[in-house]
Every structure is written in structure tokens, then in C-alpha cells.
Amino acid sequence: MPTFTTGDPCWIDLMTDSIERSHAFYGQLFGWTFTDSGAEFGHYNMITLDDAPIGGAMENSAAAAGMPPEMADIAIGNYWSTYLHTADIDALAHRAADHGAQVLGGSPMQVGELGWSLEVLDPALGMIGAWQPLEFPGTGLLAAAGAPCWFELHTSHFPEAVSLMRDVFEWDAAVTADTPQFRYAEHRSPEGATAGIYDVTRTGPGTDEDAGVAAPGESSEGSGGPEPAHWVVYFGTPDVDAAASRVIELGGSVLLGPHDSPYGRMAAVADDQGTTFSLVQADAVS
Missing domain, CATH: 3.10.180.10 (2,3-Dihydroxybiphenyl 1,2-Dioxygenase, domain 1)
Structure with missing residues (x-):
């Protein structure tokens, strides 16, 4: 299991038009498995390779549902996003706002007992996420085939x-x-x-x-x-x-x-x- 320090990429998300098509494509290319986390988590899919968590995936139509307009517009599309490790996501959100970056949704979001997430949007940075772990540290396999x-x-x-x-x-x-x-x-x-x-x-x-x-x-x-x-x-x-x-x-x-x-x-x-x-x-x- 990788050990993450401040600023390290620790998770990736896939926004997709179709989970089914993404599973077929990446399953055949890398051997990944997609597992639906259920309605509680908006049918977010965990992506694993040989039981190691690689990242997550969500259909963009589900991700955009109920979001504020600035987030819903961004959610529509097919793209990979990167999340960086932090030990204090609230302080990071304040720093982002102080430097003129847009904190999507206004504040961090707790993901059950797994951790806290945040997305930041800025012309120089694009969209970049942050993750403060509780029970879930992040990606379980790095720098390997399929990872x-x-x-x-x-x-x-x-x-x-x-x-x-x-x-x-x-x-x-x-x-x-x-x-x-x-x-x-x-x-x-x-x-x-x-x-x-x-x-x-x-x-x-x-x-x-x-x-x-x-x-x-x-x-x-x-x-x-x-x-x-x-x-x-x-x-x-x-x-x-x-x-x-x-x-x-x-x-x-x-x-x-x-x-x-x-x-x-x-x-x-x-x-x-x-x-x-x-x-x-x-x-x-x-």
C-alpha cells in the first residue's frame, strides 16, 4: 500500500457517459473491475485491479444531479481527475479561496467514514481535487502495469x-x-x-x-x-x-x-x- 504525504496524488476519478462501456473498455485494456458502491454513494463505482483500489468512476449524469450550476456544468463530460493528499482539507479550501481559486460546492464534502473531498477550479490549474483520508487512504497500487x-x-x-x-x-x-x-x-x-x-x-x-x-x-x-x-x-x-x-x-x-x-x-x-x-x-x- 502506498504511503501518501502532503501534495501527493492519492486518488483518481473517471467521469463517464456510461459505466458499462467504461468497464468493458478498461476491463479489457488493463484488467480492471468496476464495483457499484450502491445508492448511498450515488452508484459510485470502485475500480480495482487484483483487489487493489485503483480509482473510482461515476456516470456524469448522476454526478451532475442536484449539484449547484457551476458544478453540474463541469461534471458533464468524459475525463479523468486527480486528487491530492492533505491532512487539513478545511485549511486547503481557505487557501484556495484566498488565492482566487473557485472551491466547487463552497466547502469540503464528507464521504461517509472514508474521508473528505474537495474540488478546486482555476484557469492555471484546471480542476484538481483534494482528499483528506479517514478510513480510506486512497489508491492501493502505483507505478505498475494497469496502475x-x-x-x-x-x-x-x-x-x-x-x-x-x-x-x-x-x-x-x-x-x-x-x-x-x-x-x-x-x-x-x-x-x-x-x-x-x-x-x-x-x-x-x-x-x-x-x-x-x-x-x-x-x-x-x-x-x-x-x-x-x-x-x-x-x-x-x-x-x-x-x-x-x-x-x-x-x-x-x-x-x-x-x-x-x-x-x-x-x-x-x-x-x-x-x-x-x-x-x-x-x-x-x-
């Missing part, structure tokens, strides 16, 4: 994002690369780096020319500008090329790659409902 291996914020507001992650989520954020082609920061816990921030405006010539694809954060279709800030979850696989081919067989799409990087072989993909995520060679994860 989350890396978490990455893609943003065009890099300095603001680094500052907010330090001030609000208490990240130990260090800029690890800063060139005209590539700017990146990492959050380091006692166990090492656990997540990163990627500056999508610094995509320059030669970043991925050898791979024949666009660089991370850059549209491969020349859409005319970076996407809004968003978080990307990287899932491990023993064979990125085979997994990318399997994504296509299951009705999904390959958006970028597969290609080699200093951090291992990678590919950006989408499931059969358009939910984006990335694949990384599991044995390359440090």
Missing part, C-alpha cells in the same frame, strides 16, 4: 500554476527544466517525484521530431492554441505499442505516439468515449 504511474498538469499559465501548487496544495515544486523548447516542474515527496507541471507554451522545434509526432501539450492537428489547463494520468503497461493498438481495437484512438522519451516509451490515447489519458512503459517508471 497510475504519473500525474501531470498541462497548463499555459506555468508560473502561476507552480506558485498556486506551492501555496495552496503545499507542493515542494522545483523547476527541473527551463529551455525555449521545454519547461517543467516536479513535486517531490520523501519518496521522490510524484507529479509534474508541463508548460504547453514551450513546445519548440525538435522536441519530438525524431518520433515524427507533436510534443506533449501540442495539438497534432494544428488546432491553433493550447487546450485549457487539465490533468493527465499516465497508466503503466508492459508494452506501450501493444496497448496503443489494443486501444484502437476497443474503439478508442491514439492521439500522440507511441514514442520514446527520457522517461520511457509513451503514448497519448483516448478511450471509446473520448476520455484522454496516457500510457507509459511500466518498467520505465522510477
